[in-house]
Amino acid sequence: MTSLLGERPAGTGTAAPVPVRRRNGLRRRQALRAYGFIAPSVVILGAFMAWPLVSSLRLSFFDSSQFGADTFVGLDNYRSLLGDQVFRGDLFRTLLYAVVVTPVTVGLAVLFAVMLNRRLAGRSFFRAAIFVPAVLSLGVMSIAWDFLFDPNIGLLPHWLGPLGISFGNGAADPHLALVYVMVVGIWKNVGFYMVMYLAGLATIPKELYEAAEVDGARPWQKFRSITWPLLANTSAFVFVIAAIASLQAFDQVYVMTRGGPFFQSETLVYLIYRKGFQDFQFGYASAVSWVLLVIVLIVSVAQNAFFSRRQVTY
Amino acid sequence: MFGRHKAVATMLVGAAALALAGCSSGGSSASSSSGSAGGGGTTELTFWTGLTGPDRPAVEHIVDGFNSSQSKVHVTMQITPWDVLYQKLLPAYGSGNGPDLIGIDSNQIPVYASKSVIQPLDALLGSDGVDKSTLVGPAVDAGKYKGKIYGLPIENTPVxxxxxxxxxxxxxxxxxxxxxxxxxxxxxxxxxxxxxxxxxxxxxxxxxxxxxxxxxxxxxxxxxxxxxxxxxxxxxxxxxxxxxxxxxxxxxxxxxxxxxxxxxxxxxxxxxxxxxxxxxxxxxxxxxxxxxxxxxxxxxxxxxxxxxxxxxxxxxNTTSLALSAKANKAKTDAATQFYKYWTTVDSQTYFALNTGFPPVTSNVPDSALASNPDVAMFSKYAKYARSLAxxxxxxxxxxxxxxxxxxxxxxxxxxxxxxxxxxxxxxxxxxxxxxx
Missing domain, CATH: 3.40.190.10 (Periplasmic binding protein-like II)
Known part of the structure; x- marks a missing residue:
């Protein structure tokens, strides 16, 4: 999908004072070289991001099966979206997924980061254990989780069932399928965000904590008044990518539930896949993509606005 | 100096262009081998299917056997997983690069028949072709669309x-x-x-x-x-x-x-x-x-x-063979030869014993299947099978x-x-x- 975190081009640099004529030549050469260096990225981004984006917007106004001519249908795709119960359900579930998974993942990441930032026996082991899911293939791991949750032959129900913990009907349970998909989503990303926060924690000067201790601050007060505010930059970044990742949940849905039972764990990205590549309704799928894109855009802009007002430095 | 900078820039752009060219040519080369019906020479047939299961070696064996049994027709088979096959088949036909033959689930036949990218197969059942009465009835019916046969069984079984x-x-x-x-x-x-x-x-x-x-x-x-x-x-x-x-x-x-x-x-x-x-x-x-x-x-x-x-x-459950609507007389004749070879008693006996699927023809004697009692069971009940939709x-x-x-x-x-x-x-x- 789309990552909205485009990198800013490197600073254009200030040239030393040189005679004007030479400076023009130098600038031209520098500019040419700069364009040369960014050309590969521009070509690749253009071909694989900008062009598909524009072409999907165009497609969303057409009835297209990628076979034969496309027919222009105006806003019909968007109109039928509104009347599509499955789409409305998927939209609700995608937002619910994001609203639950984003804060829980980030919260756990902060918790683990703060815990594992202390001197602790086996610290490296725990850090690695929590980070490992981030480097594993989500598709493969989803297969493993599906086995773990399986109500009949799964290990979790087998071990925890006798303790009275119910796993319902596993990934086929209409009330729990989305929960399991969420658990796997959280598990997958929490380690990566934890590492971000560990990096953020390393930038907080120790003196602040020493000063706070002299003033008699308790651990919670230190976290609230020093750690959390000074992690605002990290949080802004982590929240944005966590929200985008949540809105794009697909892999574990595809592997574990296929969106079922009866669409109860289907997300918008899965709907896009299903409509596009199974039903060949590319126009409709493109319309869903654009609805999702707009949602991602709104969420990202809102988050940016929110966090940019809360940046703190001491 | 200037020359070197320019060279660097040109190289970078060139590298990017090459990378892209590499991508696009990789994508199209697979489908560009549609082959041509050379007059008097070998007729080339491309054949896409998704038979990736335990039956794959037997499918490959029969295709190889056909290719070496004669020199007039050569079948080039491309096996991809079913979901990948269905994702690219319609776009391939849409862009004019579809294969001559496809082996697909009979339930998919109407998708392609309704878009007229495959053709009725009367020729394959004609006087030079396969005798329809030797084929398992429900397996032939499974490949029908609006009363015409668009798909002939290459694999068929009841559950x-x-x-x-x-x-x-x-x-x-x-x-x-x-x-x-x-x-x-x-x-x-x-x-x-x-x-x-x-x-x-x-x-x-x-x-x-x-x-x-x-x-x-x-x-x-x-x-x-x-x-x-x-x-x-x-x-x-x-x-x-x-x-x-x-x-x-x-x-x-x-x-x-x-x-x-x-x-x-x-x-x-x-x-x-x-x-x-x-x-x-x-x-x-x-x-x-x-x-x-x-x-x-x-x-x-x-x-x-x-x-x-x-x-x-x-x-x-039937896998049907279908023929591109663009196939000319030479290719249709070649496909007929291929299907005839597929449905010989020898091919069907080999296929049944090596895959566990019953024969798609009814002329394989029970004694030939006796060494695999499971196949005999599936074969026995093939006549009671119905297609899903x-x-x-x-x-x-x-x-x-x-x-x-x-x-x-x-x-x-x-x-x-x-x-x-x-x-x-x-x-x-x-x-x-x-x-x-």
Missing amino acids: LLYYNKKEFTAAGLDPTKPPTTWDEWIADAKKLTTGSGPDGKPTQYGLALGVHDTIEVLPILMWQNGGGIASDDGSQVLLNSDATKKVASQWAGLVANDHISPVGLSGADADKLVSAGTAAMEVNGPWATTGYKNAGIDYGLAMVPTGPNGQQITLG PGQPNFASIQGEVFDPAMEKIENDPSSVNATLDAAANQLKSQVQKNS
């Missing part, structure tokens, strides 16, 4: 009832007498549902009933009561008929209340349970035999028990978006049968097309 003999004995049932009617089947399934595990679930289920991403079983039960998804001619939606509702309600109740099968199984889940010995019976095709043997399951095979209407009915171009969404979700919903809440099936039938009305 049968697998039962675990050891578990039959343990439950006090006779492993030589599998159930033959619903009454017996249900009674056996209840007896085979034993133990109590976590959450009050049985530790062994009588039946593993797949309801999504599966070879369908519930439609067989509906047919056995005169119901179904839609009539074969597509003129009538049957999903909300009283006959269908009665079956759905009865079997959903057996699953939800008597726990004879776990709720909401996928086909793969169901197979896992049988392999693990956690389920005693399953309706499945011959592809399952290898896995169950490897898992050490001592299974027996039987016809799906008969239901209220007393008729022998099961579901047929013959001639329906919207088959994928009929199954994936309407039928399966409805069945999952009913299994989770059997009291919702009426409302769910009425709503589903309503959705089907815009998707089911007349097929005559």
Whole structure:
């Protein structure tokens, strides 16, 4: 999908004072070289991001099966979206997924980061254990989780069932399928965000904590008044990518539930896949993509606005 | 200096262009080998299929055998997983790069026939071709669209009832007498549902009933009561008929209340349970035999028990060969030769014994199949097979978006049968097309 975190081009640099004529030549050469260096990225981004984006917007106004001519249908795709119960359900579930998974993942990441930032026996082991899911293939791991949750032959129900913990009907349970998909989503990303926060924690000067201790601050007060505010930059970044990742949940849905039972764990990205590549309704799928894109855009802009007002430095 | 900078820039741009060119040529080279019908030379046929299962080596063996048996026709086969195949097949035909021959699930034939990218196969059954009467009837019917044959069977099988003999004995049932009617089947399934595990679930289920991403079983039960998804001619939606509702309600109740099968199984889940010995019976095709043997399951095979209407009915699973609408006379003749070779007694005997699938022709003597009793069973009941939704171009969404979700919903809440099936039938009305 789309990552909205485009990198800013490197600073254009200030040239030393040189005679004007030479400076023009130098600038031209520098500019040419700069364009040369960014050309590969521009070509690749253009071909694989900008062009598909524009072409999907165009497609969303057409009835297209990628076979034969496309027919222009105006806003019909968007109109039928509104009347599509499955789409409305998927939209609700995608937002619910994001609203639950984003804060829980980030919260756990902060918790683990703060815990594992202390001197602790086996610290490296725990850090690695929590980070490992981030480097594993989500598709493969989803297969493993599906086995773990399986109500009949799964290990979790087998071990925890006798303790009275119910796993319902596993990934086929209409009330729990989305929960399991969420658990796997959280598990997958929490380690990566934890590492971000560990990096953020390393930038907080120790003196602040020493000063706070002299003033008699308790651990919670230190976290609230020093750690959390000074992690605002990290949080802004982590929240944005966590929200985008949540809105794009697909892999574990595809592997574990296929969106079922009866669409109860289907997300918008899965709907896009299903409509596009199974039903060949590319126009409709493109319309869903654009609805999702707009949602991602709104969420990202809102988050940016929110966090940019809360940046703190001491 | 300047020259070097320019060179660097040019190189970078060049590298990017090369990278892109590499991507695009890689994508199209596979389909650009459409071949040409050289006058007098070799006629080249491209053949795309998704037969990636345990049957793959046998398919490759027959294609190789055909290529070396003569010099006039050469078939180049490309095997890709089914989902990948279906994703690229229509776009390939749309862009004019489709293969000459495709081997696809018979349920997909109407998708391509309705878009006129494949052609009726009368030529293959003509005087120079294959004698239609030697082919298994339902397997030929499975490839029909609006009364014309667009797909001829290259692989065909009915599904049968697998039962675990050891578990039959343990439950006090006779492993030589599998159930033959619903009454017996249900009674056996209840007896085979034993133990109590976590959450009050049985530790062994009588039946593993797949309801999504599966070879369908519930439609067989509906047919056995005169119901179904839609009539074969597509003129009538049957999903909300009283006959269908009665079956759905009865079997959903057996699953939800008597726990004879776990709720909401996928086909793969169901197979896992049988392999693990956690389920005693399953309706499945011959592809399952290898896995169950490897898992050490001592299974027996039987016809799906008969239901209220007393008729022998099961579901047929057919892979059909279809020919591109663009194929000219030379290619059509070449395809005829290929299909003739595919359906020879030798090819069919080899294929049956090496894949477990019964022959697509009825002229293979029983004695030739005696060394594999499973094949003999599947072969015996092939004539009772019915297609799931013959001639329906919207088959994928009929199954994936309407039928399966409805069945999952009913299994989770059997009291919702009426409302769910009425709503589903309503959705089907815009998707089911007349097929005559």
